[in-house]
Amino acid sequence: MNPNNRAVESVERRTIRLPAVLAFGSNLGDREATILAAVDELRATEGVEVTAMSRLYETTAVKPDGIDLDAPSYLNAVAAIRTSLHPDELLTVVNRIENDHGRVRAERWGDRTLDVDIITFASVELDTERLTLPHPRAAVRDFVLVPWLEIEPDAVLPGHGRIDALLARIPETTLRPYAGEPR
Numbered sequence: 001m002n003p004n005n006r007a008v009e010s011v012e013r014r015t016i017r018l019p020a021v022l023a024f025g026s027n028l029g030d031r032e033a034t035i036l037a038a039v040d041e042l043r044a045t046e047g048v049e050v051t052a053m054s055r056l057y058e059t060t061a062v063k064p065d066g067i068d069l070d071a072p073s074y075l076n077a078v079a080a081i082r083t084s085l086h087p088d089e090l091l092t093v094v095n096r097i098e099n100d101h102g103r104v105r106a107e108r109w110g111d112r113t114l115d116v117d118i119i120t121f122a123s124v125e126l127d128t129e130r131l132t133l134p135h136p137r138a139a140v141r142d143f144v145l146v147p148w149l150e151i152e153p154d155a156v157l158p159g160h161g162r163i164d165a166l167l168a169r170i171p172e173t174t175l176r177p178y179a180g181e182p183r
Contacts, residue, residue, distance in 0.1 A: 017049060017082035018122040020090065021155070023135070023144045024077045025115040027061055029102070031075040032180070034114050038097050039079055045093055052080040054147030060174035064108060067174065071111055075178055078119070078147035087121045091131050094118065119144060123158050134158050139166050142173045 022042075024035045035056065043050050054077050061071035083090055094116040101114040119135045126133040138144050139160040145167040148155055155163045 015047075015084045017047075017084050019051075020081050020083055020121045021119040021148060021152075022079045022081060022094065023115075023117045023119050023138070023141075023147075024079070025074050025117075025143070026113060027072040027074040028111050028113045032056060032178075034101050035075060035077055038101065038114055038116060039077075041097050041100075042079070042081065042093070047084040048090075048093070049082045050079050051082055052151040054078045054150045056178040057143060057147055057175050058178045059143045059176070061111070063110075074143065076143040076147060076175075078144060078151060080151055087118065087124060087126060087131055087133060090118060090121065117144075119148070120158060125158060134160070140170065142167060142170045142175050145170070146173075146175055 024038060026034045039050060039053055042048050057076045059074050059076060061068045061074055063071065085093065098112075098114045098116055103112055103114050104110075117135050117138075118131065118133065119138045121133050124133050134157055135144075139157055145163050149163050149167060153164070157163055157166060160166055
């Protein structure tokens, strides 16, 4: 056996996987099942590893004009992932998952079967027609910060600071841990 072959055989291909944070929301249909199925679909995606998943939280719907008590309540969760995908590729994956679960984009901040937002992607700062990183409203959304804090207590939102400090600035909340649908 050629000694150079051993050297080649011992070289392992390494894939760089960067951390990202995704936020999930649903206020139509079987909200819990939809979010959990979306996370499972991410787990099955090549180049994506789900490293942590928060509990589910429930909150009153927020529309462009503020809190909407007449709209169905949302379930929200946050997942930490590591991915070898480019941010645009990850956005394509989460948009496909949303569409597969019946997501309709008829109204800004409208009711939805599934919403998956990329909150952060490593320390990337990006502002294109398709994607803004970090997510432009994450710093003021307790339904993102609370579940994120649960899985990453020392997390920092690039350009904004520690998420525990951001959360302390939010004056009031309708967020509560989700105990499941009454059966």
